Amino acid sequence: QKEVEQDPGPLSVPEGAIVSLNCTYSNSAFQYFMWYRQYSRKGPELLMYTYSSGNKEDGRFTAQVDKSSKYISLFIRDSQPSDSATYLCAWGENTGGFKTIFGAGTRLFVKA
Amino acid sequence: ETGVTQSPTHLIKTRGQQVTLRCSSQSGHNTVSWYQQALGQGPQFIFQYYREEENGRGNFPPRFSGLQFPNYSSELNVNALELDDSALYLCASSWTGEGYGYTFGSGTRLTVV
Numbered sequence: 445q446k447e448v449e450q451d452p453g454p455l456s457v458p459e460g461a462i463v464s465l466n467c468t469y470s471n472s473a474f475q476y477f478m479w480y481r482q483y484s485r486k487g488p489e490l491l492m493y494t495y496s497s498g499n500k501e502d503g504r505f506t507a508q509v510d511k512s513s514k515y516i517s518l519f520i521r522d523s524q525p526s527d528s529a530t531y532l533c534a535w536g537e538n539t540g541g542f543k544t545i546f547g548a549g550t551r552l553f554v555k556a
Numbered sequence: 557e558t559g560v561t562q563s564p565t566h567l568i569k570t571r572g573q574q575v576t577l578r579c580s581s582q583s584g585h586n587t588v589s590w591y592q593q594a595l596g597q598g599p600q601f602i603f604q605y606y607r608e609e610e611n612g613r614g615n616f617p618p619r620f621s622g623l624q625f626p627n628y629s630s631e632l633n634v635n636a637l638e639l640d641d642s643a644l645y646l647c648a649s650s651w652t653g654e655g656y657g658y659t660f661g662s663g664t665r666l667t668v669v
Contacts, residue, residue: 450598452596486663487560487661487662487663488599488660490658534598542587542612543604543612543614544589544601545601546598548598549597
C-alpha cells in the first residue's frame with residue numbers, strides 16, 4: 445500500500461465551481477498535513493498546512509483533515525482560471541530529520 | 557529577500573556520466589532538501605541537509621550524494637547516471653526543516669540519454 449494516495453485527474457471544472465481534491469494516507473506517524481500548488485515549469489508553492497483534525501480556511505481555500513479516517517481534502521470556492529495547476533497533498537514526519545511525503549498530484553483545469 | 561535559485565535550468569547527460577546540480581537557499585534559511593520529480597508524479601524526497609550535515613535520507617542509492625556549504629547553498633551529485641534518473645530535481649530551503657516552511661526553486665530538468 446502506498447503511503448499516500450491521490451487521484452491524478454485531470455479534473456476539469458467551469459469557472460466559479462467549487463472544487464474538491466482528496467487524498468488518503470496510511471502512516472499514522474505523519475505529524476502535519478499540507479497542500480501545495482504547482483504551476484507548469486515551476487516548483488511547488490505551499491498553500492496551506494495544519495497539524496490537527498478539522499477545517500482550516502484561508503480565503504477561497506479550505507483544508508479539511510480527518511486523522512481517524514486518514515483523509516485530507518482541499519476545497520476551492522469560486523474557482524478561477526488562474527487556479528489551473530497541479531495540487532499536491534503532502535505529509536510531514538520527523539524521523540531523524542524532517543521528511544515531507546507528497547502525493548502524485550491532481551491536475552486541475554478551470555475553464556473560463 | 558531572494559527566493560531559491562537553481563542551476564542549470566536544463567541539462568542533457570549521457571548514461572554513465574556524472575552530474576552536479578546547484579541550489580542557492582532563500583536568505584535566512586539554514587536547511588536544504590532535495591527532491592526528484594518524475595513526469596506526472598509528486599516529488600520524491602532524496603535527502604536533507606542542516607548546517608552542512610545530512611539530516612535525513614529517502615530511498616535513493618548512494619550514487620546520489622550532496623553537500624551543503626557554510627553559506628547554506630547546496631549541491632546534488634549523481635554518479636553513474638541511468639535513464640530513469642531523467643526527472644525534475646527540486647531544491648527546497650527552510651528555516652527549521654519542517655515541510656510547511658519550504659520554499660522551492662523552479663528545478664533543474666535533467667534528461668539522461
